[in-house]
Amino acid sequence: MINNLAHEVQKDRHLLRKRDLVAVFLRSFFIQLGWNFKSLLSIGLCFAIVPVAKRVCITEEEYKQFFKRHLNFFNAHPFFASYALGSIARMEEERALKGDVTTDQIEHFKNAIIGPLGAVGDQYFWAAVKPSAILIGMLGVAIAHTVPLKMAALVVMLLIYNIPHLYVRIRGLIYGYRQSVSIYKRLKMERFGKVRALYLSAGAFAIGFIFVHFFHRSLGQSFPGGLIFVISLVLTYVLKRKKYFYLPIILSVVLALLIGML
Helix, strand or coil: CHHHHHHHHHHHCCCCCHHHHHHHHHHHHHCCCCCECCCECHHHHHHHCHHHHHHHCCCHHHHHHHHHHHCCCECCCCCCHHHHHHHHHHHHHHHHHCCCCCHHHHHHHHHHHHHHHHHHHHHHHHHHHHHHHHHHHHHHHHHCCCHHHHHHHHHHHHHHHHHHHHHHHHHHHHHHHHHHHHHHHHCCHHHHHHHHHHHHHHHHHHHHHHHHHHHHHHCCCCCCHHHHHHHHHHHHHHHHHHCCCHHHHHHHHHHHHHHHHC
């Protein structure tokens, strides 16, 4: 009985603390640090979960085996990888405390989560948030007349991009740790659909505004701001309804040329 009690006390020492998760979060910014063609993000993953290893591994041999396992192939969108980091931290903790999670289950989870993390992350960030933030920043720089205003436009661009970026990193780690293997239920595009649609609409509006603005500047003609706004709204509607990326650009060019000839 005394041995069992000592064993339970020893296992209690390895519960993850809040500062351990904060350390994982900060390290997650360097998850692409050791990117390579063989294992992709596995080195960065190991770097991020070092605080977890320090809490769940008792002996040096366990420490070595921990990283040997996690150096296997792993890939994800770098921002959405926080969902996996939180889940892995929870599963490793449960394995150390209760022993009801096996290393095979952890590896199976990592392999299964790769697809959803990449698909949702790419659609959300690379196809919507990033291009829209850049276009909005370009629009701000284009219409600003002073250097301070142009700098302010760049700051706005960084905020537009990094607010969802940081939100996903933080919430992903929290939800991953809370829900463990069940986190896959949250990795559906529908959960991010409204924000994605908002960014796509803003990006389409910026495309129309930028093209019309620059075409008429190149023609040396003045162009009413209200008309630019209306054309941009039309192009935003076209992109939203037709799901075409290049159509708003083509329509912007055509409308700008036609109005410039009048």
